[in-house]
Amino acid sequence: MDFFSILVIAVGLAMDAFAVSVASGVTITAMGLRQTVTIALSFGLFQGIMPVIGWLAGIGFRDYIAAYDHWLAFFLLTAIGAKMIYESFQLEEDRCDEFCMTGGRLFLLSVATSIDALAVGLSFSLLNITILTPALIIGVVTFLLSYLGIILGQRVGHVFEGKIEIAGGIVLILIGLKILLEHTVLRAV
Known part of the structure; x- marks a missing residue:
């Protein structure tokens, strides 16, 4: 898989964390640099x-499903993208006047926003793609977009919140479709 495709997947995966970061920037009125970096680092680390x-997990059973791995990758990425689009309509609004992101809450948000990355890693194993470089790119992109999301949330507010999730979901669905087409239609040509 080429660098550009990995970068697009990384941006798509980071949209959950970006949306949560924007919401954090909007809802947590007293957030300094240390808290901003902590949130972005947590999201980036888990996403990586x-x-x-x-x-x-996927390399253990990759050989058993090699004949239809592209279908599985397509369905996983489509399901993840559809979930992101659905969740874009479910965003919460909880404002707090001080830094209210506890360690437990940050951990849960970090895990919740990175479950999609787990499925993408599974897809990569099925497609026989090495993982270290993509995982590093995904983690760094998530960190940067989460950091940016908090700053944008503090400055811009709710203008982009749901739209970012929708865009990320569409990107993942299109990547899944690209993989499916490359392994079926385009391979036959």
Whole structure:
């Protein structure tokens, strides 16, 4: 898989964390640099680790499903994208006047926003794609977009919140379709 495709997947995966970051920037009125970096680092770290976990799980049974791995990748990415689009309409509005992101809440949000990356890691293993470089790119992109999301949330508010999730979902669905077409229609040509 080429760098551009991995970058597009990374941006698509980071949209959950970006949306939560925007919401955090909007709802947490007293957030300094340390808290901003902590949230972005947590999202980036989990988003980078989860594909590795998914990839490791997938290599165990990759040989058994090699004949239809592209279909599985397509369905996984489509399901993830559809879930992101659905969740874009479910965003919460909880405002707090001080930094209210506890360690437990940050952990749960980090895990919740990176479950999609676990499935992508599984897809990568099925497609026989090495994981270290994509995982690093996914983690770094998520960190940067989460950091940017908090700053945008503090400045812009709810203008882009749901639209970002929708765009990320559409990107993942299109990547899944691209994989399916490359392994079926385009391979036959």
